Structure formats: structure tokens, C-alpha cells
Amino acid sequence: MRCPKIHATYHTLRDTRGLPWPKDHGKKEDADLLDWPHAMFGFQKNNVSNQREHLILLIGSIHIRQISKHEQHPKLDDHVLDTTMNKLFKNYKRWCKHLGRKTSLWLPAIQQEVQQRKLLYMGLYLLIWGEAANLWFMPECLCYLYHHMAFELYGVLAGNVSPSTGENVRPSYGGEEEAFLKKVVTPISKIVQMDEAERNGETKSKHMRRRNYDDLNAYFWSRGCFRLGWPMRVDADFFKKRSNMCELCSSSTPQVCVRVCFILATVRSWAQRSRRRWWWSGGGSPEFLWLSTFSDGSVSQLR
Incomplete structure (x- = not known):
């Protein structure tokens, strides 16, 4: 710390003024800003220590590269924090x-609270990242988690009131030790573990029903990921095994399956008829566009 x-x-x-600490939390004398999300969101103690050092050095x-070396008592200005946030939140934005x-x-x-809020946002992101374990392979999933947890952080600090309970907003997964690991990271990791068991031969399933990290991360590439909700719905399609889904349309809802499969079957039938017409007509010209269907129902365009 001599630098x-x-x-x-x-x-x-070390500036923790104005933070609403939990009632049953014994605040330490040397507490800093990262101790607050530790108490509110339930991160692991060692993770907090590691990410505190990570954030300070980052x-x-x-700060060293942007501020003149001749300044004896440099202050942390907003430009340094903005530069750090732009690098840290590039993928999230x-x-x-x-x-x-x-x-x-x-x-x-309030301008006096801006620096504190920026540090809390960066600290929360690093705490999620540091405790995500194999969810590092799912960067968009981490963006989804951070999006909701940062909004909860804002709601707690702003003193928002929940319309359902009439009480101040509190984090959905906080309130106990290692809550983030047990209630957020572990349920998502178990999906991959179940599919890993199938891949290793402990249970049998078709290859198309197995999901790896890329398949799970693709769920968060579309707006439909917000149907997962926050707190996350355990009955959402994201947490369901592929064995409960239709092999053709990957839907677990019968109403959706009937409609989607009907459309796919219609397209497949039309494609087969088009291919037969092209065959009996002698092949047609090179510009003739036809469709080829495969056994799994997928359709590709060929020239």
C-alpha cells in the first residue's frame, strides 16, 4: 500500500457511509464496500478477500497510467473509475x-455518492465472477445474473419498497452464508452435471438431448431468457432435462409442441414433394433452388 x-x-x-446494513449483521470497524454485498448477497468470505485485492489492483x-507521477497525494477521480467500468462492463453493455x-x-x-455506487457495481460484478466457477464458460449467463443483482443493489440503496410485501426491497438470494453459491451457482451447474452423467454412460440418452455449456449459454442470447425470471423459476425450460422435451421442436409444453411440430411437418412434406418434382423434371437448371430434408426434420437450402 505504499504506492x-x-x-x-x-x-x-473504506467509505461505507449511508449503506443499509442487515439488522442482524455485526459491522466490523475495518469494513469496506465489499463487505456490504458480502452481507447482503451471501458471497463467500474468501471470495470477498480475493476480489477486494483484485479490484484495488485493477x-x-x-490510476497509475493516467495520473502524473509528480502528484504526491493523488485522489481517485471519476475518470479513472469510468475507464475501469468501461473495460469491466464491455461485454455486459x-x-x-x-x-x-x-x-x-x-x-x-447526489454527486457525493457516485464514486461509492460505481465501486459497488464493480465489486458486485467481480464477486459474481469470482464465485461462478465453471459458469465462466457461460459469459452471457453471468450477464443475466449481474443484470438482476445490480438492479437489486440499486433498489436496496434507493430504499425502494416491494409492492407485494410493503417492505423495503431485499436481495432475492441473500440472507445467509454462501447463499449465492448454494441458490444460484449450484442449480445451474447441476444441469451440466446431469448431462455429463449421460455423456459418461451412467444414463442413456440421445446426443441431441445432451447440453453443454455452449448450449446453456445460448439460452441467454435472446430476450426469451427473461422468462426465467428473478428469482429464477425452477419450472422454467432452462432447468428441464432434454428428455422431457420434444425431439423435433425441443419444446416441453404440449400446446407449443403441437403447433411447432405441425409447421415443421408441413414444411418437411412440402420440401419432399419439391425434391421429387425436381427429380422427375430432369434436374432443372443450376439456378433452381430446392430444399433437402434430413431424418431429424431439419431443412437446408441447396443450389
Whole structure:
């Protein structure tokens, strides 16, 4: 901590004024900003220690490159924090733009609280990332988790009231030790573990029913991922095994399956008739566009 720029970041993290701590939480004298999401969202203690050092060095390194070496007592300014946030949230902002959603990076109107809020947003992101384990292979899934947890962070600090309970907003998965690991990371990881068991031969299933990290992450590429809700619905399609889904349309809802499969069957039948007409007509010209269907019902265009 002898470097003035590093010390400036460390000193700014110690500013915990105005944070609503849980009633049953014994606040430490040396508590900093990362201790607050630890108490509210239930992150692991060692993860908090690691990401505290990570955040200090990350901001400090950018601070060193941007501030003159001749300053004896440099202060942490907004430009340094903005540069760090742009690098840290690059993928998250791109994800929000792709889905047509606004980011959850809401800043307070009071200027004195802006730096504190920015540090909390960055700290929350690093805490999610540090405890995600194999969910690192699902970056858009992490964006989804952060999107909702950052919005909850904003609601708690703004003093929002829940319309259903009439009480102040609280995190959906907080309130106990290691809540994030047990209630968020573990249920998602179990989906991959079940499919890994099938892949290793412990249970038998068709290859198309198995899902890996890329398949699960693709769920968060469309706006339909928000049907998963927050807190996440355990009956959502995301948590269902492929064995409960239709092999043709991958739907687990009978009403949807009937409609989608009817459309796919109609297209397949039309494609087969078109191919037979093309065959009996002698092949046609090279510009003739025809459709080829496969045994799994998929359709491809060939020239």
C-alpha cells in the first residue's frame, strides 16, 4: 500500500457511509464496500478477500497510467473509475444492447455518492465472477445474473419498497452464508452435471438431448431468457432435462409442441414433394433452388 495511487483506491473503498446494513449483521470497524454485498448477497468470505485485492489492483493500475507521477497525494477521480467500468462492463453493455435492454448501472443524483455506487457495481460484478466457477464458460449467463443483482443493489440503496410485501426491497438470494453459491451457482451447474452423467454412460440418452455449456449459454442470447425470471423459476425450460422435451421442436409444453411440430411437418412434406418434382423434371437448371430434408426434420437450402 505504499504506492499513493493504490492507497487512494484502498482509502476510497473504506467509505461505507449511508449503506443499509442487515439488522442482524455485526459491522466490523475495518469494513469496506465489499463487505456490504458480502452481507447482503451471501458471497463467500474468501471470495470477498480475493476480489477486494483484485479490484484495488485493477483500479490502481489504471490510476497509475493516467495520473502524473509528480502528484504526491493523488485522489481517485471519476475518470479513472469510468475507464475501469468501461473495460469491466464491455461485454455486459454489449449484451444489454443486443437484447434491447437498459443496463442496471443506475447512478444516484447526489454527486457525493457516485464514486461509492460505481465501486459497488464493480465489486458486485467481480464477486459474481469470482464465485461462478465453471459458469465462466457461460459469459452471457453471468450477464443475466449481474443484470438482476445490480438492479437489486440499486433498489436496496434507493430504499425502494416491494409492492407485494410493503417492505423495503431485499436481495432475492441473500440472507445467509454462501447463499449465492448454494441458490444460484449450484442449480445451474447441476444441469451440466446431469448431462455429463449421460455423456459418461451412467444414463442413456440421445446426443441431441445432451447440453453443454455452449448450449446453456445460448439460452441467454435472446430476450426469451427473461422468462426465467428473478428469482429464477425452477419450472422454467432452462432447468428441464432434454428428455422431457420434444425431439423435433425441443419444446416441453404440449400446446407449443403441437403447433411447432405441425409447421415443421408441413414444411418437411412440402420440401419432399419439391425434391421429387425436381427429380422427375430432369434436374432443372443450376439456378433452381430446392430444399433437402434430413431424418431429424431439419431443412437446408441447396443450389
